[in-house]
Amino acid sequence: MPAVPPVASKTSPTFSPNDVTVLFVLGGPGAGKGTQCARLVEDFGFTHLSAGDLLRAEQTREGSEFGALIRDCIKDGSIVPMEVTVQLLENAMKDTIAAVRGGSGGAKARFLIDGFPRKMDQAFKFEEAVCPARLVLFFDCPEDEMERRLLERGKTSGRSDDNADSIRKRFRTFVETSMPVVDHYEKEGRVIKVDATPAPDAVYRDTQAKLTKVLGDNF
Numbered sequence: 490m491p492a493v494p495p496v497a498s499k500t501s502p503t504f505s506p507n508d509v510t511v512l513f514v515l516g517g518p519g520a521g522k523g524t525q526c527a528r529l530v531e532d533f534g535f536t537h538l539s540a541g542d543l544l545r546a547e548q549t550r551e552g553s554e555f556g557a558l559i560r561d562c563i564k565d566g567s568i569v570p571m572e573v574t575v576q577l578l579e580n581a582m583k584d585t586i587a588a589v590r591g592g593s594g595g596a597k598a599r600f601l602i603d604g605f606p607r608k609m610d611q612a613f614k615f616e617e618a619v620c621p622a623r624l625v626l627f628f629d630c631p632e633d634e635m636e637r638r639l640l641e642r643g644k645t646s647g648r649s650d651d652n653a654d655s656i657r658k659r660f661r662t663f664v665e666t667s668m669p670v671v672d673h674y675e676k677e678g679r680v681i682k683v684d685a686t687p688a689p690d691a692v693y694r695d696t697q698a699k700l701t702k703v704l705g706d707n708f
């Protein structure tokens with residue numbers, strides 16, 4: 490990964506929304522963002538980029554200067570400094586687009602950016618330096634259901650943050666830091682809200698219907 494400063498010193502975004510469609514995917518920990526993204530990839534041809542997955546990969550990358558910082562933040566449910574995450578996302582988008590151009594070419598890129606932005610500074614920086622987002626998919630789920638899902642996932646996930654103590658901290662971060670991001674986009678009329686409480690198939694039907702209504706059948 491290159492040194493962090495580039496994203497901080499740019500005046501225009503790397504990608505135009507005319508060429509690249511970005512949907513942010515937000516929701517509390519365990520709301521089912523990853524589960525729904527996998528289905529949207531199949532039906533809408535998105536590339537799925539999970540900010541958490543990119544951070545976990547960077548954490549274990551040999552030679553990374555951010556490994557220890559990322560490990561501590563994830564265990565603690567706190568937010569990694571935005572320069573790191575924005576740069577990882579921009580790199581992943583560039584790699585994806587380069588791979589498409591090297592292949593069939595011409596196709597417009599569309600990305601689901603999952604679990605990001607989690608904080609207002611990330612939202613501003615990403616839209617200013619990388620690409621303005623078309624809209625936000627928000628999966629709304631009560632804490633007791635999210636906790637049940639995460640504790641169940643924790644039996645096999647191997648994730649350092651799928652335990653009762655980390656989950657409690659992640660919920661606090663979500664309420665205090667990430668919900669204001671959802672509220673911000675809601676005020677701008679850019680949020681599609683989906684009830685994520687039902688079973689995955691039902692959540693997906695609702696998601697698909699709402700997304701198609703906004704983006705159109707030919708998206």
Ligand SMILES: Nc1ncnc2c1ncn2[C@@H]1O[C@H](COP(=O)(O)OP(=O)(O)OP(=O)(O)O)[C@@H](O)[C@H]1O
Pocket residue numbers: 516517518519520521522523524525541604638639641642685686687688689690692
């Ligand atoms: N609608 C659902 N009903 C019941 N279980 C679900 C549902 N959606 C996802 N799950 C399960 O809940 C767990 C969390 O789902 P998932 O990983 O998709 O959530 P997430 O929002 O991406 O979580 P995180 O923010 O922690 O990465 C998984 O074990 C998944 O199989």
Ligand SMILES: O=c1ccn([C@@H]2O[C@H](COP(=O)(O)O)[C@@H](O)[C@H]2O)c(=O)[nH]1
Pocket residue numbers: 518539540541542544562563564565566567568569570574603604605606607611650659
């Ligand atoms: O933009 C981001 C996204 C994630 N994090 C950290 O990663 C963990 C896990 O994220 P998941 O989306 O649940 O995989 C999250 O709790 C944060 O600690 C981040 O710092 N910034």
